[in-house]
Every structure is written in structure tokens, then in C-alpha cells.
Amino acid sequence: MSSPTVLRRRLGGELGKLRSSRDMSAKDVAAALGWSASKLSRIESGLVSLQERDAAKLLAHYGITSPEEVKQFLKLTRQSRQQGWWHAYGDALPDRFRAYVGFETDATKIVTFQCEAVPGLLQTEGYARHIIRAMTPTESTESVELKLALRMERQHILDRTSPPQIWAIIGEAAIRRPVGSELVMAEQLNHIATMAEERPNITVQVLPFSAGAHTSMGSSFSIFAFSDIPSSVVYCETISSKTYIEQQSEIARHEDVFHRLMASSAQPEKSISWLRQVAEEYGK
Structure with a gap:
């Protein structure tokens, strides 16, 4: 169901x-x-x-x-009106983000552009802990760990018999900005590369600085598609708001933006090699 x-x-x-x-x-x-x-x-x-x-x-x-x-x-x-599995995480999951987890849980395809950070579904535990701590600096260690557990639980959709198709475009800033130690970053970048190499449902591209100005400057977004609902959903997030877009014209606009980003990004095989290279630089 x-x-x-x-x-x-x-x-x-x-x-x-x-x-x-x-x-x-x-x-x-x-x-x-x-x-x-x-x-x-x-x-x-x-x-x-x-x-x-x-x-x-x-x-x-x-x-x-x-x-x-x-x-x-x-x-x-x-x-x-039934409760989803994520209800058990209580306050670790803000009301507006509950819809996101629900869409993510049921999507058959997820395309995402993240310019500043690695997408949550591809984050390692060490990287995610530092990201969550940086974004919630006043919260207790217990709260941070609960949010971390939720993020790791979300990744279980990738281990299903029929996992969703994931296409992630990651800005170069996300792989160049140190999050945690150099070891954490090396582990994170190698993890992305391994996921893209070993899982046919996961494709990763890196958008280089050399691409210059692009169609989604300063904005990250995700598009969810479903097998049993014809219309997709676009999710956009800022510090103060989380927006779900369902107008067909806006969905089509974001799909066009994503395809333009694909064309400006390094091809998947080159992106994997690039991730390995930067990981090696962090590991030195």
C-alpha cells in the first residue's frame, strides 16, 4: 500500500x-x-x-x-490518515518535511539537484552528522542523533527489491567544501562513487564550477515521480520555507532546468572518476 x-x-x-x-x-x-x-x-x-x-x-x-x-x-x-513509519521520530521531523519523506518513500523516480551539499539519500553517517549539527547548532546531541537516525532510515528505500531510480546532480561546491574531517569527506565521496558504480538505479553527475552561470543558480530542488499517480511533485527548500509544487507548468519548468543542468554537468563516468580523485586528495 x-x-x-x-x-x-x-x-x-x-x-x-x-x-x-x-x-x-x-x-x-x-x-x-x-x-x-x-x-x-x-x-x-x-x-x-x-x-x-x-x-x-x-x-x-x-x-x-x-x-x-x-x-x-x-x-x-x-x-x-494512517501514520507513516516516520511518525516514530516525532519532533525530529518537522511537519512540512513529513510530506517530503512520504513522497520519497513512494516515489519510483527521484531527480535532485543539490548545489551545496550531498543529497540525503547518498550521505554517509559521518557526513550527515556534521551537516545536521551545522544546520541545527542549538539543538542537543540527543536531538541531532535522532535526526541522524531518521536520515539513515530514509536510505532503506535504496535496498528494496525494486528501489527508486535516482538521478542526482551535485554542485562542485558540495565536493570541495570540507564537512567534518578530511577522512569524513574521503569516505563520503568514495561512497557516492561506489553507489553510482554498483547500483544501476543510481546515476550521479557533478556540476563543475567551470560550467559558470547555470539555470538553477542558488536553488536546489527535487522532483518525485510515482507509478500510481500521473503527476509529479517538485520540492524546493530554503532556510525559512519548504515548498511543494504541483502546477504542471512549474513541474515542466523544473524538468527543463534539470535537463539543462545534466547537459552542463560532467558525464556519469567522468563524475565517478572525479569523485574518486577528490576523495584521494582528501585522503592524503
């Missing part, structure tokens, strides 16, 4: 289709039910869970009266 995050998105998409098929605006539906427009928007985008009573109100408003159809919608609503 899909994760609650993806089930919420599927449910929200179906409810959005019902509203559109009846030529109703989100603003009018929200007003009729005494909700804010933002509440309905978050429901349709799958960013919040939906109570069964609210699902029933929406179905009634859209004129859905078939007992079997109502039953199926309410069943999906209940399933979408």
Missing part, C-alpha cells in the same frame, strides 16, 4: 476533480462549507489529512450519493 502522504494526494486529487467537474470554484466551495480557501487548497494538494466528516461534507456538496462511491471515498480517507 502507498504511504499516507501519497494516499492523501490521491484523495485530494480526486476531490479536486469532482469540484472541477461541477464547475465550482474552490473559494465558493470553501465558503459554502464554512472553511477557509486555504484549508480546501491544502486538502486538494494532499498536504493535510482529511477528517471523514469533512470528506462526507464535500461528497454531499458535490452530489455524490451512491453508497458504494461514498464508501470508497471514506475508505481512502481513513487509509490516508
Whole structure:
């Protein structure tokens, strides 16, 4: 079964289709039910869970009266409210990032551009610990270790019988900036190279400084694709915000940006050799 995050998105998409098929605006539906427009928007985008009573109100408003159809919608609503495996990590996982882990858990393909750091799915424990500590300097050692355990747990998706396809473009800054000791960096870069060499589902490219200005200056992002949901999701993150993008025009724009980054980056085989070379430099 899909994760609650993806089930919420599927449910929200179906409810959005019902509203559109009846030529109703989100603003009018929200007003009729005494909700804010933002509440309905978050429901349709799958960013919040939906109570069964609210699902029933929406179905009634859209004129859905078939007992079997109502039953199926309410069943999906209940399933979408179940807790994912990541719930056990509590406060180590901010609310807005729960959706990210859910998308990551169910994605069949993930493409990501990271200009400043190694992608989380490819981080070693030593590297990840230093990254987490640097980004949360005021948190306790216990909190840092819990966040680290969550990051390592997320990587288990790579060990599945049918793991997701991963295509990662990493900025040269991420392999040149020391994180932790030189030994930590050598281990990290060798780990990326080994993953790309030994796992056919993982492709890595390095975007060199020599590429100059590029199509995603100062911005990192990930795109998640799914087997059972036709639309992808784009995730963008800054220090103060985490944004999920589902508009088709914006998804297409990010896909175009990623393809341009691919063309500007070193080819996979050259990238692996480059990672090994820099790792050797750190190891001296």
C-alpha cells in the first residue's frame, strides 16, 4: 500500500476533480462549507489529512450519493490518515518535511539537484552528522542523533527489491567544501562513487564550477515521480520555507532546468572518476 502522504494526494486529487467537474470554484466551495480557501487548497494538494466528516461534507456538496462511491471515498480517507513509519521520530521531523519523506518513500523516480551539499539519500553517517549539527547548532546531541537516525532510515528505500531510480546532480561546491574531517569527506565521496558504480538505479553527475552561470543558480530542488499517480511533485527548500509544487507548468519548468543542468554537468563516468580523485586528495 502507498504511504499516507501519497494516499492523501490521491484523495485530494480526486476531490479536486469532482469540484472541477461541477464547475465550482474552490473559494465558493470553501465558503459554502464554512472553511477557509486555504484549508480546501491544502486538502486538494494532499498536504493535510482529511477528517471523514469533512470528506462526507464535500461528497454531499458535490452530489455524490451512491453508497458504494461514498464508501470508497471514506475508505481512502481513513487509509490516508494512517501514520507513516516516520511518525516514530516525532519532533525530529518537522511537519512540512513529513510530506517530503512520504513522497520519497513512494516515489519510483527521484531527480535532485543539490548545489551545496550531498543529497540525503547518498550521505554517509559521518557526513550527515556534521551537516545536521551545522544546520541545527542549538539543538542537543540527543536531538541531532535522532535526526541522524531518521536520515539513515530514509536510505532503506535504496535496498528494496525494486528501489527508486535516482538521478542526482551535485554542485562542485558540495565536493570541495570540507564537512567534518578530511577522512569524513574521503569516505563520503568514495561512497557516492561506489553507489553510482554498483547500483544501476543510481546515476550521479557533478556540476563543475567551470560550467559558470547555470539555470538553477542558488536553488536546489527535487522532483518525485510515482507509478500510481500521473503527476509529479517538485520540492524546493530554503532556510525559512519548504515548498511543494504541483502546477504542471512549474513541474515542466523544473524538468527543463534539470535537463539543462545534466547537459552542463560532467558525464556519469567522468563524475565517478572525479569523485574518486577528490576523495584521494582528501585522503592524503
